Amino acid sequence: MLSRFGVGVALAGVLLFTAPPAQADDVRGGQRAVIKTLRLPEAWRTSKGAGVTVAVLDSGVDPRHRDLAGSVRVGKDFTEGANPPGTSPSRLHGTYMASLIAGHGHGPGGKRGIIGVAPEADVLSVRVILEDEEPGFREFNSDERFENVVARGIRYAVDEGADVINMSISKQLATREERAAIRYAISRGVVLVAAAGNEGDRKTDGAFAPYSYPAAFPGVVSVGATDRRLRRATFSNWNSSVLVAAPGVDIMGAGPGDEYWVGRGTSQATALVSGVAALIKAEYPDMSPPLVARALTDSATDRPPGGYDTATGFGVVNAARALTEAARLAGHTEAATGLDVHDPARPLAGGQEGPVTVIVRDDRLVTLYTAISAAAGAGALASLSVIFVLVRRVRRAQMSQDA
Template sequence: MAALLCAVSSVHPAPPAAADSIRDHQWALSAFDAEATEKLSSGRGVTVAVVDTGVDGTHPDLTGNVLPGKSFLAGGGRADRETDSVHGTAMASLIAGHGHGPGNSAGIKGLAPGAKILPLRVNVDGNLQFGSVKGVAEAIRYAAEHGASVINLSLASPSSARVLEESVRYARQKGAVVVAGAGNDGTDTPNYPASLPGVVSVGAVDVSGKIWAKSNYGSNTLVAAPGVDNYSAGLNHQYQTESGTSDATAYVSAAAALLRAKFPHLTAGQIANRLVKTAKLPDSVAGGKLPDKHYGYGFIRPYRALAEDIPAGARNGPLPGSAPSASPEDAGSAAGPGQETTTVKDGSVFVVRGVVGAAGIGLLGALAVGVIRRRRPVVPPPPVSGRQPPGPDFRQ
């Protein structure tokens, strides 16, 4: 199938000189009350696999938190020295960035700064090479076999394949929490792997808690997370802003890492149960039937997921089973409506990203058969007074 890189470009740059103000622009950290959350868990001891474009482990906000990883593209090799493609670095920073400078107060901080990133390179953005479903499936299996208890899939395809479904089932058998973006088309078209049984499918919300207009709602959305106007690490040790269910997926993976660190004996389904039981819907849709088709059970509240007294519940929690050859964790659970997959011999995967702005890096625009690289001037971000954004507090 023809591949598309979902990257509708718009510029909201953040140059290196503004690194000390980047943190104040990370509205998701304020909404989550990340400082209080980190006192309960930092994700230390947990490995999160980022199946993506590779990661620049030399970025000052990521040094020491990125493992060598592996490339599943031609030539193989490690995946922690990526200097051409930004997406994986951005996702890694939202998960496990630790900042830099005095007290690590400058630059990007992730929600789980104590976690380790296992970068697995399956995509190349910025040119005509893209990862295949088979490559993604191999990376998922590799992650499960190499200590990743959370697997972040900020990528999607309109088609699935049996090999992808089997790899997700295998990761579930190994106990991994598998998290994937619902997609950025603003339609009810299901994407994969988000629609596969047992995957935590994630939608994107803005600073007010409202669902992003381009967030798909046909991929069995379970929860939502901040996915609009997020600052993240960029190429050349710089920064960028972006919007998309990719970012939301990274934040849910980070929340899962926090829970894994604090509750190591919980199953993947029980981790998902904590996220669901503490999620919140905006007042505009509260009281409706759950799961809501756009929000799932609501936007995540990691502090509450860590702090509240919640019974462990069934091993599979709210996640549908991965029949037919289900693991013990999946036993007794049937796939819910809309869980069928379209099997193809092999399909192409595109990065789940919406609006991207970059600081001094190549910008990406999606075409029917390729990607155009562009450069734009940089502008410092405006000053911010205080760190609490308008709208709901995602902790309360």
């Protein structure tokens, strides 16, 4: 399992072995379980992701792979300077993730090779991470100049027209720049999907696995991984940031040079969820990120008891059901509209706009004033009692004289 933290970020997946370059039928057959779990054939009758751009913030994507050819636009490399001059990036992890999102296969009818969740979507490759074997790996993860590559990559992807941003990467510490970049992306209607991380076998205080960023930022769809039984994979982080889950064990994908790989990790699960988000955005391009997330969660299957837990979130994503739920949500907005709707930016009941005066009261003075008031009240009652007694005595004396 890959796990490297520091200034840089870690790839949230591990590759197990290469498949022989041969039979593409074997490759597509290796995807059968995932295709069935996500109910992709049914979903594809509604959407295949056409017109949507998914930015893959990763180690780079091979645009010449036969299952991705024509669908990849190579964007900026934010790791430039970490590797020695003339070093070619391996782009293994990034190509793998891109194929799970938007692979279109090859050969007659595209029936060979990898088919992604959104096979008609486009990919924008944004390089923000180095593979472990690249010579600049150590410098990239220790040099402060690369600290905010993820934040810069997010902003770049948004400005380049991405509709969905896939981040199959993780790190333990968040930065202010990353938080601001995520807020910027959401304000532009971009859906962000990130890996929950692969530290699931390491507990924090015995209660949950460590939080991972950018997945743990509010507004990001944090994805956990499930095994073949659709239960939390042992490596998948489990904490309250997890929103949904997807298959993440024995996942077939493409690699550079027309190779095929099998691997496991929350990386793969994240790519699958990004593909489902692309299907939704293709059909409902104006749907806001919160409503896309709602469509993913409300349509999830294999829900845990009670509807949510920290292992698989609201359940396992289901592409066909997600599109159905998105259709129901498409007529809604995040805020109510109409003549009787109150604008939350304006004061209630016609009050004056402007700064609110906050009065700070000293609890000790309040206690003192209360005690004084109580004592004064008791004194007043005592005085009234004395006056009452004196008045009665005077009246009795007068009555005695009259007698």
